[in-house]
Amino acid sequence: MILDNGAEVIIGLEVHVELATRTKLFCACPSAFGAPPNTAVCPVCLGLPGALPQLNREVVRLAARAGLALGCEVRLTSRFDRKNYFYPDLPKGYQITQYEHPICEWGALEVPLADDAVRRVAIRRIHIEEEAGKLIHEGDSLWGATGSLVDLNRAGLPLIEIVTEPDLRSPEEARRFLRELVSVLSYLDVSDLRMEEGSIRCDANLSLKPPGFSGALEDLARVEVKNVNSIRNVVAALESEVKRQRAVLDAGGRVERETRGFDEGTGTTLPQRSKEAANDYRYFPEPDLPVLMLDPSVVEAERERLPVLPPALRAELVGRGLTSKEAAVIASDPGASRYLARVLAEGADTRLAVTWMLGDLARLLNEAHVGYGASPVGPAALAELLQLMAQGTLSGRLAKEVLDRMFATGHSAAAIVEDTGMAQISDQDVLATEVDRALAQHPAAVADYRAGKAAALGFLVGQVMKATRGQASPDVVNRLLRERLAALAPSS
Amino acid sequence: MSMREAESAAVVVSSVQRGDRTAVSVVSAALARIEETELRLHAYLHVRREAALAEAARLDHEAPSARAQKPLAGLPVAVKDNLVLAGAPTTAGSKILEGYHPPYTATAVARLQAAGAIVVGKTNLDEFAMGSSTEHSAYGPTKNPWDVARVPGGSSGGSAAAVAAGTAVVALGSDTGGSVRQPAAFCGVVGLKPTYGRVSRYGLVAFASSLDQVGPLARTVSDVALVFQVLAGRDPHDATSVDSPVVGRLATAPSRLAGMRVGLVAEQADQAGPETRQAVAEARLALMDLGADVVDVALPHGRYGIPAYYLVAPAEASSNLARYDGVRYGLRVAGRDVAELYLNTRGAGFGTEVKRRILLGTFALAEGYYDAYYLKAMQARELLAQDYRQAFQAVDVILSPTVPDPAFRLGEKLADPWSMYQSDIMTVGANLTGLPALSLPWRVAASGLPTAVQLTAPWLGEERLLLVAAALEALRPGGEAWPDPLASPGTSGQGGARP
Numbered sequence A: 001m002i003l004d005n006g007a008e009v010i011i012g013l014e015v016h017v018e019l020a021t022r023t024k025l026f027c028a029c030p031s032a033f034g035a036p037p038n039t040a041v042c043p044v045c046l047g048l049p050g051a052l053p054q055l056n057r058e059v060v061r062l063a064a065r066a067g068l069a070l071g072c073e074v075r076l077t078s079r080f081d082r083k084n085y086f087y088p089d090l091p092k093g094y095q096i097t098q099y100e101h102p103i104c105e106w107g108a109l110e111v112p113l114a115d116d117a118v119r120r121v122a123i124r125r126i127h128i129e130e131e132a133g134k135l136i137h138e139g140d141s142l143w144g145a146t147g148s149l150v151d152l153n154r155a156g157l158p159l160i161e162i163v164t165e166p167d168l169r170s171p172e173e174a175r176r177f178l179r180e181l182v183s184v185l186s187y188l189d190v191s192d193l194r195m196e197e198g199s200i201r202c203d204a205n206l207s208l209k210p211p212g213f214s215g216a217l218e219d220l221a222r223v224e225v226k227n228v229n230s231i232r233n234v235v236a237a238l239e240s241e242v243k244r245q246r247a248v249l250d251a252g253g254r255v256e257r258e259t260r261g262f263d264e265g266t267g268t269t270l271p272q273r274s275k276e277a278a279n280d281y282r283y284f285p286e287p288d289l290p291v292l293m294l295d296p297s298v299v300e301a302e303r304e305r306l307p308v309l310p311p312a313l314r315a316e317l318v319g320r321g322l323t324s325k326e327a328a329v330i331a332s333d334p335g336a337s338r339y340l341a342r343v344l345a346e347g348a349d350t351r352l353a354v355t356w357m358l359g360d361l362a363r364l365l366n367e368a369h370v371g372y373g374a375s376p377v378g379p380a381a382l383a384e385l386l387q388l389m390a391q392g393t394l395s396g397r398l399a400k401e402v403l404d405r406m407f408a409t410g411h412s413a414a415a416i417v418e419d420t421g422m423a424q425i426s427d428q429d430v431l432a433t434e435v436d437r438a439l440a441q442h443p444a445a446v447a448d449y450r451a452g453k454a455a456a457l458g459f460l461v462g463q464v465m466k467a468t469r470g471q472a473s474p475d476v477v478n479r480l481l482r483e484r485l486a487a488l489a490p491s492s
Numbered sequence B: 001m002s003m004r005e006a007e008s009a010a011v012v013v014s015s016v017q018r019g020d021r022t023a024v025s026v027v028s029a030a031l032a033r034i035e036e037t038e039l040r041l042h043a044y045l046h047v048r049r050e051a052a053l054a055e056a057a058r059l060d061h062e063a064p065s066a067r068a069q070k071p072l073a074g075l076p077v078a079v080k081d082n083l084v085l086a087g088a089p090t091t092a093g094s095k096i097l098e099g100y101h102p103p104y105t106a107t108a109v110a111r112l113q114a115a116g117a118i119v120v121g122k123t124n125l126d127e128f129a130m131g132s133s134t135e136h137s138a139y140g141p142t143k144n145p146w147d148v149a150r151v152p153g154g155s156s157g158g159s160a161a162a163v164a165a166g167t168a169v170v171a172l173g174s175d176t177g178g179s180v181r182q183p184a185a186f187c188g189v190v191g192l193k194p195t196y197g198r199v200s201r202y203g204l205v206a207f208a209s210s211l212d213q214v215g216p217l218a219r220t221v222s223d224v225a226l227v228f229q230v231l232a233g234r235d236p237h238d239a240t241s242v243d244s245p246v247v248g249r250l251a252t253a254p255s256r257l258a259g260m261r262v263g264l265v266a267e268q269a270d271q272a273g274p275e276t277r278q279a280v281a282e283a284r285l286a287l288m289d290l291g292a293d294v295v296d297v298a299l300p301h302g303r304y305g306i307p308a309y310y311l312v313a314p315a316e317a318s319s320n321l322a323r324y325d326g327v328r329y330g331l332r333v334a335g336r337d338v339a340e341l342y343l344n345t346r347g348a349g350f351g352t353e354v355k356r357r358i359l360l361g362t363f364a365l366a367e368g369y370y371d372a373y374y375l376k377a378m379q380a381r382e383l384l385a386q387d388y389r390q391a392f393q394a395v396d397v398i399l400s401p402t403v404p405d406p407a408f409r410l411g412e413k414l415a416d417p418w419s420m421y422q423s424d425i426m427t428v429g430a431n432l433t434g435l436p437a438l439s440l441p442w443r444v445a446a447s448g449l450p451t452a453v454q455l456t457a458p459w460l461g462e463e464r465l466l467l468v469a470a471a472l473e474a475l476r477p478g479g480e481a482w483p484d485p486l487a488s489p490g491t492s493g494q495g496g497a498r499p
Helices: A057-069 A171-188 A231-250 A296-304 A310-319 A324-331 A334-345 A350-368 A379-391 A396-409 A413-420 A428-441 A443-450 A455-467 A474-487 B009-018 B023-041 B049-061 B064-068 B107-114 B157-164 B181-187 B221-231 B266-271 B274-289 B302-323 B338-349 B352-365 B371-394 B417-422 B428-433 B462-475
Strands: A008-018 A081-084 A094-097 A104-112 A118-130 A134-138 A147-151 A158-164 A200-209 A223-228 A258-263 A268-271 B044-047 B076-080 B118-123 B170-174 B190-193 B214-218 B261-265 B293-297 B397-401 B437-444 B450-456
Touching: A008 A171, A008 A231, A057 A104, A057 A118, A057 A158, A057 A171, A057 A296, A081 B302, A094 A118, A104 A171, A118 A171, A171 A200, A171 A231, A171 A310, A171 A334, A200 A231, A223 A231, A231 A258, A231 A268, A310 A324, A310 A334, A324 A334, A324 A350, A334 A350, A334 A379, A350 A379, A350 A396, A379 A396, A379 A413, A396 A413, A428 A443, A428 A455, A428 A474, A443 A455, A443 A474, A455 A474, B009 B023, B009 B064, B009 B221, B023 B044, B023 B049, B023 B076, B023 B118, B023 B157, B044 B157, B049 B118, B076 B107, B076 B157, B107 B118, B107 B170, B107 B221, B118 B157, B157 B170, B157 B181, B157 B214, B170 B221, B181 B190, B181 B437, B181 B450, B190 B221, B190 B462, B214 B221, B221 B437, B221 B462, B261 B266, B261 B274, B261 B371, B266 B274, B266 B397, B274 B293, B274 B397, B274 B437, B274 B450, B274 B462, B293 B371, B302 B352, B302 B371, B302 B417, B302 B428, B352 B371, B371 B397, B371 B428, B397 B462, B437 B462, B450 B462
Parallel strands: A223 A258, B076 B118, B076 B170, B261 B293, B261 B397
Antiparallel strands: A008 A158, A008 A200, A081 A094, A104 A118, A118 A158, A134 A147, A200 A223, A258 A268, B044 B118, B170 B214, B190 B214, B190 B437, B397 B450, B437 B450
């Protein structure tokens, strides 16, 4: 994104993803969400005197898995460090993280942009760290509070932090990057990815590069917007930062390197209190944990267990005849892609399956707020419905009605057709009677048709469909009507 | 004076195992002894009178076969008050933890209890184990049983005094820069700093995590060995613990050490005062009498020990002590906002020495100084480790003084932290390198104060260390028999010569 004053937008992201393990990073406390405050705690995650961390190896596996999926090198030796700062949600007065030697380095994510363009975003590193607790203030913030409550259930939950290079060029690209990242992660079963519960949070860095600037990007004044909790808010924060920095530059000012927070209420960023921002974290190697060693065979096993990921899946779907838009929609959602795979495995026609999945089924799922994985109409049931259409037992219109009933009742398409007698009537003898009756009852329409008004044919088809409660095969009715009308002598 | 003179831990334990004596009677005697001495010594911060008697009674009610399985059945032990024990307060000698009751028990303590030992009380220490005299306890100093005008050493001064005074047969201490060995030397008891990781640190209130190690103090080498055997072994709660339990029984004192190669750190021996030099010289001859070859070894980087230690230890301490913020437990001094809460709580809760070390450590880790201080200290640590590795290619154990001089007077070094720090010069090496080291009392000097020598072994070499120490112990002036510092009246006096 180049602004009209020639400045280029430079964005890098740090994405914090809470990993879905049964227990916390350094103790055996459950990682249950929504437990009563301070009940999922123990001496370790409370930071009691004398307690020591024990590393949860499942976290290591999930972090390596995420790294592999993002094309990173997984380091066979990495190390934990302490990041020291005071905050009431941080029970030990330091966070155990990986500073000098993260577990994964140097990967990339290819982000689809508009018009089939792609932005390659380098992943500089992925490291493991522990989550802090939760504060509830009586008042606006910690500093203005008349009282604050501390809940340490969340303290010590495992996180990975994914750090990109400053490769993104607009808030829109940031949005696409985050959506692509979330969809890749959603295939890995490493995180619940619940935005509203804070299982993904983002720190966004933004600089404006003036035209003609030839130095290193690191030398640009960078503003970090901390702790933004949804993709929408990240985009809003970045857009607001572009405007703000632009205004500063236009007024002849200099953008200060600083840390800002995002205010959801106003949709703007605000400077953070210097007390909160100005920190020397005094990193040093965590003496309570040995260097983390990974067996190469463990990494290779994990690599082999990786599923097909969105980029490859998109290509595969396009190869099967999907449009790139359809492929993007289905590939972005593991539920959808697994669903499609199973429908096709049942022998359904690809085009028909995609049309129905993204059309009527998607509508029903949206209304019910459920995903493909939890659809009351499973892949086999949909395939059966599509089969009945292909056989001519159901028309498209009927099939839609049957799908609605399947969705509501969970019954199979065949059972619904059987119970309601909704099968399509293709029997020529039956339909010939109805066609003749319609011709007899609507002489005006017949005359119109013979006078060259083609629309009159549609009216007559409609009459037959009405008389058969929609069950007549539109193809057969059309053919019979045309034959009968053609057999009548021309009007002039 | 009751049991303490002749009775080793093994004698106490076997009499309780056999049912010759009840655990209650043993523990009652220890508690009575505490009552008798505590006003003079102040070795304890908390005495577990009811709990100890109740645990002893429970042990007495166990089936004799079950009791016989417990290697420390009925043994009264004292625990330094920086090891947590559920049900008793833990202060770590600090005001900031006044009234804090931990909900769990340290692995080292739990192992002793599971083996049948009865914890009679929590012993005094320098605040957060930072000090060499126990004068930095927020709850007042402990006195040396040999001369109550003198310090017992530190930081495990309470544990050393408790054992020396016979109020516990064995005590647990912690050793970060000499905090088990130096008070053991000052109080005339045996103190072992095990290999880093050999004993779990889980439940030890952290001072400097990469240096801290839990170790036992007792009157004899065999008592130390008995307890060490119970303490050692991997603990899943401590990721730095080593899977190296003691296999089989530790050897009793051999009468010969033929073929054993002993290295003498001549430079350190020369730095010591006359009483200590005498002790080292006698120990050297004793080793030769036992058939050992004694040669000089050099630790060329030994002089970096103190500077490295006083960077690494405060740096880690500054981080470890950040949790005492008044938010969750311990002292809380309110303020207008959270920053004031921190400042007020930590300002009121920490003593001068702790604050000094937090400042030192914070500075050493600060951005822009890390490479010059912390990293440099870690490099010096590695050079020192190389020195020891080199030395251990030529010798099996190293002999040196534990401390330059016997116990100093209360108040003597309080105003001069630099000179207090220097007294750790012979002990910090084992912590910086993770090696096991033991302080063995040698003779009571003419001044009436005990002297000591130190033995250091290679990594996981405790068995060899205890073997050599036991052999030496048998040959020291007076042998295993060791005078009772409180035996004669008048010990509340000013430290005159002992008979």
